[in-house]
Amino acid sequence: MTQAKVGVYICRCGGNISDYVDCERLREEASKWPGVVVSRVETYLCSKPSQDLMASDIASKGLDRVVVACCTPRMHLGTFHSVMRRAGLNPYMLEFVNIREHCAWVHGGDRGAATRKALSLIRGGYERSLRLEPLEPIVEKCLGRALVIGGGIAGITCSLELANKGYEVYLVERKPSIGGNMAKLTKVFPTLDCAQCILTPKMAEVGRHPNIKLLTLAEVEEVSGRPGDFKVRVRVRPRGVDVSKCAGCGVCARVCPVTVSDEYNEHRGTRKAAYLPFPQAVPYAYVIDFDSCTRCGECVAKCPRGAINLDDKGEVLDVDVGCIVVATGYELFDARLLEEYGYGVYPDVVTMMELERLTSLFGPTGGLLRRFSDGGEVRRVAIILCAGSRDRNRFIPYCSRICCMYSIKQAVLLREQFGVDVWVFYTDIRAAGKGYEELYVRAQEAGVVFIRGRVGEVRRSDSGRLIVRAENTLLGGVVEEEFDLVALAVPMVPPKGLEDLARRLRLPLGPDGFIQERHPKLDPVDLVTPGVYACGCALGPKDIRDSVSDALAAASRADMFLRRGYVEVSPERPTVSAELCDGCGRCAEVCPVGAISIDGGRASISPISCIGCGACVSACPRGAIDFKGYTWAQLEALMRGLLADKGADEVRVVAFVERDIAYTGLDFLGLDRSQYSDAVMAIAVPTTAMVGLRHLLAAFALGADGVVLVEGQHWVDERINRARVDGLINALEEHGVEGVRLYYTLIELPAYRKMADVFNAHTSLIKDLGPLPSELRAKLASVVSLG
Missing domain, CATH: 3.30.70 (Alpha-Beta Plaits)
Incomplete structure (x- = not known):
C-alpha cells in the first residue's frame, strides 16, 4: 500500500487557541507521525496567505490528504474545501479538527491539559485521515413539476407562485372547491377588509392558470419514488x-x-x-x-x-413530480367536548366560525343577527377565549395564536355594524402583530367590554337567555351576565387525515399533531425529506399573513430545488455490501423516510431519498451497511487516535454528538467558555441513530471508560432512539460492561448549556466506577474484531 502524504496545519487563531494550547508542541509531535510531509503553525489559517500556502504545499509536495486543527467546521469547512479544489485535491480528503471551541476555550484554566487533549484530537483526526476516500456528489434528474396538497390560501398562494415561475403544478384539494377556511370569512383582521375581495381573484386565477392542474375532491393515496422524481397516486372521488x-x-x-x-x-x-x-x-x-x-x-x-x-365512479391518477408542498390547513376543535359551556345543548352557544357565518350575507340567516333557538333579535353577545386551548390538563395545551385577534375583529364588527353589546372573557390578550394592538384599542374605544378571567359555566336562564358565570381577576369576585348568544373561540387543530398523509410521506408530526418542520428557525418550511416542504397551518396555527408568507417561502424553496433540473446531494450516505446483505429488511423497517427497498433479496438505498441519519447502519445485524464519510474503519481509526495516549489509571469519555444541532450546541459551550472535563472526547456523527453496539464495544475496547450519546434532532430521539437505547444498555451488560457507563440525552439547541452538565456528571460517575479492566477490553476487542 502506498504511503499517504499528509499535511497537518495548526492555527493559532490570533491567540484564541495559542493562548491556551502549546501550538508549537502540537506541530512538533505531528511532524513525527508516519506519512506527515508538512506540519505547520499559522497565525490565521483562514487568511488568504495561509490558504495560498496550503494550496502550494498540496501541489508541490504531492499531499493526498490534509488535517486542519483550528476552529469549528461550521465557520471554515467551506473555506478549506475550496482550497482543496483549487489545488486539485478532492475536498473529502480533508479532516477538520476543532481545537478552539472543543478544547482551548473549554479547558482554558489548564494549559497542559488543554494541550494534551488538543494533541489527542489531532492524532484522532490524523488516524482518520488515513482512511479517507475521495467522494463525489450524487446527482440525479429532477422533474420540473410540483404537487401542492391543500387548496386553502397557503396552497393557492404557493401554487400560483410556482405556476407563474413556469412550473407545472398539480393542486390537490379534498373538498369540492378550493378556498379553505378563509372562504368562510367575511372580513379579515387587522384591517377589516373584505375576505372574499382578497381571496376570490386568487381562486379564479388558479382555475384559469394554464400551468395548474386543479384536482378537487381528491386525496393523495400513495407516494413512492425519490426527491426529484416522486410517484404520487391521487384518488379523485366522484363529483x-x-x-x-x-x-x-x-x-x-x-x-x-x-x-x-x-x-x-x-x-x-x-x-x-x-x-x-x-x-x-x-x-x-x-x-x-x-x-x-x-x-x-x-x-x-x-x-x-x-x-x-x-x-x-371517480378516477385514480398517477402523477410524477419533482417536489411536494403540504398545505393541508386546519380544522376547529370540537366544542361539544366543552360540557361546561353547553355547546350542542343550548342552540345559542356557537363557535366563532358559526358566528362568522351568521353575520354573512350568504349565511344561514342572510346576514341577519338572530338567535338560533327562536329567531329572536341578538342584543348581547359573549365571546369566550381559549375555549379548549391552553388547557394542559384536558384538551389543547398550545395557544392557537389567532383566536384573540379573530374574536376582537368579530367584536368590533358586531359593535360597529350591528350595535350589539359585546363582552369578551379572556385569559390573556395576545396582540403581537402589525396592526393588532391598534385593533385591540379600537375594540375598547368602541365599547367592547373585556373581562379577564376564566368562564366557569354557561347555563340557560328562566327567560331562555344564556347566563355566563366567570371570575374577574382584575377587580376580584365573580361576574354573572345574561346574553343572547355565547361564542366560543375554539383552537385550530390538525385536520382529519393529516396523520395518514404524514405516514405516506414519511414525515414526522410534532407534539401538537401538525407537521414538524426541519428546524423552526433555520428551516421553517423545509421538512426532513429533501424536496418536500410545508406551509401555512399544516405546520401549526397561523394567521393569514403568516400563512401567505409561509407559502411564498415554500414556493421559493421548491423553485430552488426544481430549477436546476437535477438533484445534487452529499455523497456522505450509507451503502450496502451485496456480499454481506441477506435481505432481512431490518434496515427498511427503521428507515424514517422509506429510502430503502429490498430488491432481489438485497437491500437497496436511494441516495436521493436518504436523509443520512444512519439508523440503518446500527440496525443491520450483519454489518452489511457502512456510511461513506463515517465508515466503520474511519470511526475506529478516530477512536484509536483519540485514546492512544490514555494512561492506565486515567478515565476517558467518548461523546458521539449529532453533527448539526448538538454539534452546534457544543460549539456554543466554547463560545460561552463553559468549562467541562477534559476527559471528554467528542466525535461528530450524522445522528446518534447511527451508533450501534459495535461502535460502543469498540470505544470501550480502545480505551473509553464511558460513552455519551448526544442527539440534537427531536424526531430522531422520538422515532428511533427512545426505542433502542435500553436495548444497547442491556447488550453492553451482556458483554460485561456496566450499563450506567452509557448515557443518552436529547439536547436541542436552546438547552445547549445542559451538555456541559451532562459531560461533567457522567465523567464524575465514570471516575467513581474507575477504568475498565484490561482483560475486559481485550475480550471486547475480539468481539468486534479489532486489530
Whole structure:
C-alpha cells in the first residue's frame, strides 16, 4: 500500500487557541507521525496567505490528504474545501479538527491539559485521515413539476407562485372547491377588509392558470419514488357533474328533493344533495353529494346541458413530480367536548366560525343577527377565549395564536355594524402583530367590554337567555351576565387525515399533531425529506399573513430545488455490501423516510431519498451497511487516535454528538467558555441513530471508560432512539460492561448549556466506577474484531 502524504496545519487563531494550547508542541509531535510531509503553525489559517500556502504545499509536495486543527467546521469547512479544489485535491480528503471551541476555550484554566487533549484530537483526526476516500456528489434528474396538497390560501398562494415561475403544478384539494377556511370569512383582521375581495381573484386565477392542474375532491393515496422524481397516486372521488359542461344554472339544486345540513355554514343552515359549495366556488360547478343522493334522477332529467352523471365512479391518477408542498390547513376543535359551556345543548352557544357565518350575507340567516333557538333579535353577545386551548390538563395545551385577534375583529364588527353589546372573557390578550394592538384599542374605544378571567359555566336562564358565570381577576369576585348568544373561540387543530398523509410521506408530526418542520428557525418550511416542504397551518396555527408568507417561502424553496433540473446531494450516505446483505429488511423497517427497498433479496438505498441519519447502519445485524464519510474503519481509526495516549489509571469519555444541532450546541459551550472535563472526547456523527453496539464495544475496547450519546434532532430521539437505547444498555451488560457507563440525552439547541452538565456528571460517575479492566477490553476487542 502506498504511503499517504499528509499535511497537518495548526492555527493559532490570533491567540484564541495559542493562548491556551502549546501550538508549537502540537506541530512538533505531528511532524513525527508516519506519512506527515508538512506540519505547520499559522497565525490565521483562514487568511488568504495561509490558504495560498496550503494550496502550494498540496501541489508541490504531492499531499493526498490534509488535517486542519483550528476552529469549528461550521465557520471554515467551506473555506478549506475550496482550497482543496483549487489545488486539485478532492475536498473529502480533508479532516477538520476543532481545537478552539472543543478544547482551548473549554479547558482554558489548564494549559497542559488543554494541550494534551488538543494533541489527542489531532492524532484522532490524523488516524482518520488515513482512511479517507475521495467522494463525489450524487446527482440525479429532477422533474420540473410540483404537487401542492391543500387548496386553502397557503396552497393557492404557493401554487400560483410556482405556476407563474413556469412550473407545472398539480393542486390537490379534498373538498369540492378550493378556498379553505378563509372562504368562510367575511372580513379579515387587522384591517377589516373584505375576505372574499382578497381571496376570490386568487381562486379564479388558479382555475384559469394554464400551468395548474386543479384536482378537487381528491386525496393523495400513495407516494413512492425519490426527491426529484416522486410517484404520487391521487384518488379523485366522484363529483357527479362534468365541470366542463356545468354552467352553474342551479336547476339541479332546485329540483333535488333531498335537503341536508350545509358544512359551508358550519351545519347551521341547509343545502340540497345537488349543490354549489359556495357562491365563489372554484371550479364554479355543482356537485352531487353521493352520501345523501337518492339517485331519483330529477337532476339528470332537468339539467339543460347533460352535465350530470350519477354513475360517476371517480378516477385514480398517477402523477410524477419533482417536489411536494403540504398545505393541508386546519380544522376547529370540537366544542361539544366543552360540557361546561353547553355547546350542542343550548342552540345559542356557537363557535366563532358559526358566528362568522351568521353575520354573512350568504349565511344561514342572510346576514341577519338572530338567535338560533327562536329567531329572536341578538342584543348581547359573549365571546369566550381559549375555549379548549391552553388547557394542559384536558384538551389543547398550545395557544392557537389567532383566536384573540379573530374574536376582537368579530367584536368590533358586531359593535360597529350591528350595535350589539359585546363582552369578551379572556385569559390573556395576545396582540403581537402589525396592526393588532391598534385593533385591540379600537375594540375598547368602541365599547367592547373585556373581562379577564376564566368562564366557569354557561347555563340557560328562566327567560331562555344564556347566563355566563366567570371570575374577574382584575377587580376580584365573580361576574354573572345574561346574553343572547355565547361564542366560543375554539383552537385550530390538525385536520382529519393529516396523520395518514404524514405516514405516506414519511414525515414526522410534532407534539401538537401538525407537521414538524426541519428546524423552526433555520428551516421553517423545509421538512426532513429533501424536496418536500410545508406551509401555512399544516405546520401549526397561523394567521393569514403568516400563512401567505409561509407559502411564498415554500414556493421559493421548491423553485430552488426544481430549477436546476437535477438533484445534487452529499455523497456522505450509507451503502450496502451485496456480499454481506441477506435481505432481512431490518434496515427498511427503521428507515424514517422509506429510502430503502429490498430488491432481489438485497437491500437497496436511494441516495436521493436518504436523509443520512444512519439508523440503518446500527440496525443491520450483519454489518452489511457502512456510511461513506463515517465508515466503520474511519470511526475506529478516530477512536484509536483519540485514546492512544490514555494512561492506565486515567478515565476517558467518548461523546458521539449529532453533527448539526448538538454539534452546534457544543460549539456554543466554547463560545460561552463553559468549562467541562477534559476527559471528554467528542466525535461528530450524522445522528446518534447511527451508533450501534459495535461502535460502543469498540470505544470501550480502545480505551473509553464511558460513552455519551448526544442527539440534537427531536424526531430522531422520538422515532428511533427512545426505542433502542435500553436495548444497547442491556447488550453492553451482556458483554460485561456496566450499563450506567452509557448515557443518552436529547439536547436541542436552546438547552445547549445542559451538555456541559451532562459531560461533567457522567465523567464524575465514570471516575467513581474507575477504568475498565484490561482483560475486559481485550475480550471486547475480539468481539468486534479489532486489530
